[in-house]
Amino acid sequence: MREIACEILVDGPAASGPALVLTAPISFWGGVAPKTGRIVDVRHPQHGANIAGRILFLPGTIGSSSASAVLLELVHAGRAPAAIVLHEPDAILLLGLIVAREMGWETPPALRLDRTMHGRFAGRPVTVGADGSIVEA
Numbered sequence: 001m002r003e004i005a006c007e008i009l010v011d012g013p014a015a016s017g018p019a020l021v022l023t024a025p026i027s028f029w030g031g032v033a034p035k036t037g038r039i040v041d042v043r044h045p046q047h048g049a050n051i052a053g054r055i056l057f058l059p060g061t062i063g064s065s066s067a068s069a070v071l072l073e074l075v076h077a078g079r080a081p082a083a084i085v086l087h088e089p090d091a092i093l094l095l096g097l098i099v100a101r102e103m104g105w106e107t108p109p110a111l112r113l114d115r116t117m118h119g120r121f122a123g124r125p126v127t128v129g130a131d132g133s134i135v136e137a
Contacts, residue, residue, distance in 0.1 A: 002136050003133050004117065004134045006134055007113075008109065008132040009089050009112055010094055010107065010109060012097075014129050015055065015108060016055075016128070017053050017081075017083075018126070019054065019055045020055070020057065021122040022044075022059060023059070024059065025058070026039065028061065028067040028070040028093065029066035029069075029070055030064075032051060032074070034077065035077055037050045037079035037081075038050045051079075051080075051081045052081070053081070053082050055082055055121070055126040055128060055134075056085065057113075057118040058085065058086050059087050060086075060087055061092075061093055063092065065092055068099065069096065071100075072100050072103075074096075075100040076100070080107075082108055082128070083109050084097075085110075085111050085118065085134070109130070124136060124137055
């Protein structure tokens, strides 16, 4: 096991789950079904995968100001990722977590980790600590 320190973008409780490492950026608006967490963009390499309860590694997002609303809906529906690991901060996406927290809903943590390190977690069980650490299993 190896522990990697990450930058905390939005804090949250410790989380564990299988890693889902996306190989391409995604648009949450039109790309992820807010009621199920399934990737519905047929052009995305991970089309059909479900982000719910996963440690989601994002190399980037494809912009829409609606991304925060979709993430907010995922949190409300209980279909959000267990944690989100971004290559770069995405203020619009993270706004969904901040609003969900203001609504009193439990939100997953969001961390920043260079995308060159994302692939090492693909398909593996991962634990994200409340301190911003990622532990490989």
